[in-house]
Amino acid sequence: MHAVTQLMLLLVGAALVNNILLTRFIALCSFFGISDNMHTSIGMSLAVIFVMMLASTATWIAYYGMLVPLGVGEFLYIPAFILVIAALVQFVEMYLRKYSPALYRAMGIYLPLITTNCAVLAAATEAVKPGFFKMNMAYNFTLGENLIYTLGVAVGYGFALLCFTALRERLDLAPVPDALKGIPMAFIAAALLSIGYIGLGSLFGL
Amino acid sequence: MKEFMAVLRNGLSLENPLTVLMIGLCSTLAVSAKFEGSLFMGIAVIFVLVMSNVLISAVRRFTPDEVRIPIFIVIIAAFVTIVDLVLKGYFPSVYSFLGVWIPLIVVNCIVLGRAEAFAYHNGVVLSIADGIGMGVGYTIIISGLGAFRELFGSGKLVFLQHTLVSFGSAYRGPNILLLFPGAFLLFGLIVAGSRALNKRLMARKEAV
Numbered sequence: 001m002h003a004v005t006q007l008m009l010l011l012v013g014a015a016l017v018n019n020i021l022l023t024r025f026i027a028l029c030s031f032f033g034i035s036d037n038m039h040t041s042i043g044m045s046l047a048v049i050f051v052m053m054l055a056s057t058a059t060w061i062a063y064y065g066m067l068v069p070l071g072v073g074e075f076l077y078i079p080a081f082i083l084v085i086a087a088l089v090q091f092v093e094m095y096l097r098k099y100s101p102a103l104y105r106a107m108g109i110y111l112p113l114i115t116t117n118c119a120v121l122a123a124a125t126e127a128v129k130p131g132f133f134k135m136n137m138a139y140n141f142t143l144g145e146n147l148i149y150t151l152g153v154a155v156g157y158g159f160a161l162l163c164f165t166a167l168r169e170r171l172d173l174a175p176v177p178d179a180l181k182g183i184p185m186a187f188i189a190a191a192l193l194s195i196g197y198i199g200l201g202s203l204f205g206l
Numbered sequence: 207m208k209e210f211m212a213v214l215r216n217g218l219s220l221e222n223p224l225t226v227l228m229i230g231l232c233s234t235l236a237v238s239a240k241f242e243g244s245l246f247m248g249i250a251v252i253f254v255l256v257m258s259n260v261l262i263s264a265v266r267r268f269t270p271d272e273v274r275i276p277i278f279i280v281i282i283a284a285f286v287t288i289v290d291l292v293l294k295g296y297f298p299s300v301y302s303f304l305g306v307w308i309p310l311i312v313v314n315c316i317v318l319g320r321a322e323a324f325a326y327h328n329g330v331v332l333s334i335a336d337g338i339g340m341g342v343g344y345t346i347i348i349s350g351l352g353a354f355r356e357l358f359g360s361g362k363l364v365f366l367q368h369t370l371v372s373f374g375s376a377y378r379g380p381n382i383l384l385l386f387p388g389a390f391l392l393f394g395l396i397v398a399g400s401r402a403l404n405k406r407l408m409a410r411k412e413a414v
Binding site for chain 2: 022023024025026027028029032033075076077078079081082083086117118121122125126129179180183184185186187188190191192194195197198
């Protein structure tokens with residue numbers, strides 16, 4: 001029972017309290033870049049959830065299966081992780097194009113972008129170098145915890161992105177001063193949304 | 207020499223990576239809660255940007271077009287690892303504040319973006335200018351933001367355990383500046399301001 005509670009806390013903590021976009025500022029480029037259209041936001045969210053789960057499993061295995069036994073985990077993890085992620089994304093893209101054209105059309109163009117999406121690298125790093133996000137759970141994750149944690153991060157990303165996109169679609173119609181039009185106003189809207197997420201911080205005493 | 211200065215200046219104003227090109231935002235907002243951390247982050251980015259620009263520009267003739275992105279990333283990752291280990295060894299307090307943001311320089315859009323857009327098509331000397339210009343443009347904004355947030359949020363400015371400026375212990379600043387929404391809010395206003403400024407610069411350029 002205790003283990004299940006722990007996993008639930010990990011999931012909720014990663015999705016809401018430590019939301020990767022609004023309280024950790026990771027992956028903001030895509031957040032501001034694609035959030036002006038609901039359709040692309042949905043595609044990107046799905047692609048991120050899918051790739052993140054795969055990538056953090058792969059990097060976890062690479063870290064404990066290869067880097068740690070060889071004794072180079074401390075100083076080779078950055079190049080190793082980014083290469084694993086880049087190669088994986090490439091494979092996923094080729095596989096989808098061949099075997100699932102419908103899915104490929106839905107999220108194909110977002111896949112290459114995800115290689116440079118910081119969220120994937122950040123979640124992979126957090127699993128083996130805990131404490132970087134200053135979360136309460138400061139210990140090395142097992143593979144199962146890693147999967148739950150990554151799911152939380154990815155769902156939190158998707159949820160925040162969709163909320164923000166809905167806000168921005170309305171914002172386009174609102175009368176705002178000339179200098180603030182577009183991106184500056186989007187930042188201010190993000191600030192208000194982020195105040196809401198701070199409120200979640202005290203929700204579970206996390 | 208004139209070209210060198212023009213490229214250098216571009217990064218500072220008209221093509222500033224943060225306020226105009228809107229890339230590399232994540233680290234800017236995240237580490238700008240403290241002046242010290244944001245200054246070190248800026249220096250780290252300048253180092254990685256200049257070194258990777260030089261190396262990428264030097265090997266651009268032998269780089270096959272199809273695999274250029276993985277090659278860029280490996281070069282950048284090597285320099286980021288250097289920064290990671292140096293900070294960890296010599297400035298442990300800064301390292302623990304910056305945390306995940308050091309490894310994340312690898313996927314910082316500024317570094318990869320300049321490699322792709324500039325260093326891959328230009329000579330070594332101009333690439334150095336571009337690296338310095340973009341890096342300093344980034345550092346000015348990020349450390350300015352950090353200084354403002356720390357000074358007015360907490361009432362004092364600390365750099366490597368030395369207090370530079372202090373409003374005294376009675377100062378109660380707006381707490382929001384130190385929290386995440388403050389970063390979004392301030393940055394939105396900075397972008398608005400720099401847009402207005404750039405518009406004036408452009409108008410003057412056209413008038414001349």
